[in-house]
Amino acid sequence: MLSRRAAITAPLFGLLPALRGASPTMTVSIHQTTSRDAGYRKMLEGWAKAGIRQVELTDSVLEPFLKTEDLNAARRVLTDNGLTPVSSTSPLPDVWITGPARPASLDTWKKRCEQFASLGLTKIYCPSITNRKVTAEDYKSTPECIREAAEIARQHSLIAMIEFTRSSTHLATLPTALNMLRAANHPNAKLLFDFYHFYSGLSKLEDLDLLKPGELGHVHFQDTPDMPRELLDSTTRLIPGDGIAPIEKILRKLAEKGYAGPLSVELFAPEFQKADPFELAKQIKQKCEAQMSKAGVA
Numbered sequence: 001m002l003s004r005r006a007a008i009t010a011p012l013f014g015l016l017p018a019l020r021g022a023s024p025t026m027t028v029s030i031h032q033t034t035s036r037d038a039g040y041r042k043m044l045e046g047w048a049k050a051g052i053r054q055v056e057l058t059d060s061v062l063e064p065f066l067k068t069e070d071l072n073a074a075r076r077v078l079t080d081n082g083l084t085p086v087s088s089t090s091p092l093p094d095v096w097i098t099g100p101a102r103p104a105s106l107d108t109w110k111k112r113c114e115q116f117a118s119l120g121l122t123k124i125y126c127p128s129i130t131n132r133k134v135t136a137e138d139y140k141s142t143p144e145c146i147r148e149a150a151e152i153a154r155q156h157s158l159i160a161m162i163e164f165t166r167s168s169t170h171l172a173t174l175p176t177a178l179n180m181l182r183a184a185n186h187p188n189a190k191l192l193f194d195f196y197h198f199y200s201g202l203s204k205l206e207d208l209d210l211l212k213p214g215e216l217g218h219v220h221f222q223d224t225p226d227m228p229r230e231l232l233d234s235t236t237r238l239i240p241g242d243g244i245a246p247i248e249k250i251l252r253k254l255a256e257k258g259y260a261g262p263l264s265v266e267l268f269a270p271e272f273q274k275a276d277p278f279e280l281a282k283q284i285k286q287k288c289e290a291q292m293s294k295a296g297v298a
Contacts, residue, residue: 026251026259026297028288029054029086031220031266032061035277040065041077046277048081051285056264057088057119059112075119086262087123087161087192087218088116095126095149096162096180097134097170098141110152117156123218124153125161125192128171138170139180146184154188161192161217166201166232174198174207178215190217193254194266199245200224200232208250213258221263221288223247234268241287251295263288 030052035043040061047055055078065074078085090112094102109126116124126149146162153160164177171177174193181189193216197203223243225236240247240263251263265284267273272280292298 026219026255026261026263026292027054028052028221028285028292029056029262029264030281030284031056031089031264032058034265034267034272034284035275035280036061036273038277040074043277044077044081044083047281048083049278050281052281053082054084054086054262054264056262056266057085057116057121059088059090059115062115071115071118078119085116085119085121087125087264088112088119088121089125089127091127091129093129096128096142096145097130097138098145099130099132102145106149106152109149113153113156113158117158121158123159123161125163125218127163127165127192128168128177129165130168130170132169134169142170142180143183143185146180146189147186150184150186150189154186159188159190159217160186161190163192163194163220164197164201164203165194166197172197172202174203175210178210181215191215192218192220194220194222195240195245195247195250196220196222196224196237199250200229205246205249208253208257211254211257216254216257216259218261219254219259219263220266222266235270237267237269239265239267239284239287240291247291248295251292251297255295255297263292 030047032043038046044055062074090109092105092108095105095109113124150160162171162177162181164171164173166172171180177191181191221240223238223240224245225238226244265288289298
């Protein structure tokens with residue numbers, strides 16, 4: 001039994017986190033790339049059974065589903081399984097930079113914005129996949145490219161997010177992506193922060209101090225293996241807690257910068273993509289929540 005003193009003071013202890021300024025709460029989400037081989041319906045049903053409530057959609061999984069079903073059916077799979085779509089993606093060349101593929105990419109971007117908005121999304125992102133030689137003039141025109149893509153997203157009540165990627169010759173680091181976003185100065189343009197691209201790439205831990213509250217729109221959550229960085233690629237991403245990245249330190253810094261939202265696990269290795277979605281989601285949920293608890297953001 002509780003002592004009289006404990007019974008009296010227990011409610012006060014419950015208030016301590018709020019009085020001290022508790023860290024923003026983060027939640028576990030899974031990106032559809034992680035279980036790509038299972039297909040749209042099977043993966044979402046498996047994840048929901050494992051207790052996942054937030055998901056990230058990608059056009060590479062949605063499009064095959066739409067060959068035999070429609071957007072209403074895609075929406076029903078989400079609602080019937082109690083899932084909330086928190087972000088969406090359409091990887092396209094030359095969205096954030098002038099280039100020959102840009103007109104076609106913007107046409108597809110418009111289509112994806114319309115599709116994802118109809119599924120209840122409020123955010124869409126495109127990774128920086130440019131790998132050709134980039135010049136100083138390209139950076140001068142980048143803010144206008146960002147504004148144009150963000151304005152298209154705004155017309156569908158979406159936030160457009162830039163994911164800097166470690167292999168990009170254009171937007172590969174946190175400082176460069178932030179500088180371009182700030183120069184664009186569009187209310188519907190934000191940053192997507194990916195743990196793997198950040199820690200395995202050219203960014204530095206102290207770069208996290210550059211973030212300002214409100215600039216971060218979404219987070220991808222992965223770990224980095226202990227191996228030569230020269231050998232790293234998309235398939236070497238690990239479930240958080242299975243690698244050497246300073247996950248706890250990064251999570252605390254993101255919380256300090258005001259981020260409260262989904263941590264979306266995006267994995268590319270065949271061992272994950274071919275795994276049973278239910279079993280994989282159980283493992284991801286358990287390991288992610290353990291890391292989040294250590295950092296005090298769960």
